[in-house]
Amino acid sequence: MTLTTWNCRGGGFRHKAEHVAKYRPDVLAxxxxxxxxxxxxxxxxxxxxFRDRVCDPAYPRRAIGMFSxxxxxxxxxxxxxxxxxxxxxxANRDGLEFNVxxxxxxxxxxxxxxxxxAHEGLERHGAWIRQRHTVIxxxxxxxxxxxxxxxxxxxxxxxPLGLVSAxxxxxxxxxxxxxRPTHFHKGKQESPFHLDYCFLPxxxxxxxxxxxxxxxxxWYKYSDHVPLVVSLDL
Numbered sequence: 001m002t003l004t005t006w007n008c009r010g011g012g013f014r015h016k017a018e019h020v021a022k023y024r025p026d027v028l029a030x031x032x033x034x035x036x037x038x039x040x041x042x043x044x045x046x047x048x049x050f051r052d053r054v055c056d057p058a059y060p061r062r063a064i065g066m067f068s069x070x071x072x073x074x075x076x077x078x079x080x081x082x083x084x085x086x087x088x089x090x091a092n093r094d095g096l097e098f099n100v101x102x103x104x105x106x107x108x109x110x111x112x113x114x115x116x117x118a119h120e121g122l123e124r125h126g127a128w129i130r131q132r133h134t135v136i137x138x139x140x141x142x143x144x145x146x147x148x149x150x151x152x153x154x155x156x157x158x159x160p161l162g163l164v165s166a167x168x169x170x171x172x173x174x175x176x177x178x179x180r181p182t183h184f185h186k187g188k189q190e191s192p193f194h195l196d197y198c199f200l201p202x203x204x205x206x207x208x209x210x211x212x213x214x215x216x217x218x219w220y221k222y223s224d225h226v227p228l229v230v231s232l233d234l
Contacts, residue, residue: 001072001093003166003230005102005137005196006214007031007183009223011062016222018044023229026072026093029102031139031225033065050074056084064102064138074100077128086121088128096234099129103138115141115150122157129161136163137198139183139225144176151175163199166230170211180213187224189216196228207233 004025008016011034020028021044033053041047048067052074055063064087068074077088089100105115113120118140122129136158144151155175158164168175181192200208214226 001026001096001232001234003027003135003137003198003232004227005029005031005139005198006227007104007139007196007223007225008033009225013065014039014042017042017048018046019219019222020227021046021048021069023227024069025229026068026070027074027091027100027135027137028067028069029100029138030065030067031104032062034061036065052076052087052089054078054082054084054087059084059106064104066100066102083117083121083124085117086125088121088125093234098132099134101125101129101134101136101138103136103140105139105141107141116153119150119153119157122154122161126157126161129163133201133204134161134163135198135200135204137196137228137230139196141195143178143194144174158199162202164202164205166198166200166205166208167194167211167213167228169200169205170208181216181226182213182228183225184216184220185224187220189220192216196225198228198230200230200232204232204234209233 050068053065072093087102103118105117108114178194182196183193185191209231212229219226
């Protein structure tokens, strides 16, 4: 199974989709997706078998998009009361049922809530996450090296749920000491950060085959982020 997250930067995903479709992700979370309801086909020969996008009415031009390029079935959960930056889905891949959450924490006017939508979602939906295996992935806009308690508070919510970072488990690197950046501030190679993550159940972390982080040279034309691609033997 392949799990992928990528911030496509400022929309235009319809024109950039072919570059991430090549991974044939079972689950693909994309941040900053433009309105796509009227878009019939994306760039490239490979088209998604599932696509979903629901935006915050206050920010209609950019939102989380959820896609699949395989026969994996995804069903949105938050239809009645959506959390626009913490999107829940029920998934089924060849009879393997699990939950998926796509996140994209956003800056707000309050220090208490800024970049902490993932924290709010974990607090609100912890019981739902515990019901079955859950994957949480996206651009968290957080790193252990940043000032404040954002990262430590996030781990404090994830660890009791039995979720671990695929990247850190696979490469045996400490948070804040990542050697493979996923974001380049203002698109500059000399300003690297690691902001994109995929959190998995501990049981699944033992089944990681590969974790790939895109190279700046391959992606800088399309975004200031590179994709994080996790392959599992499930």
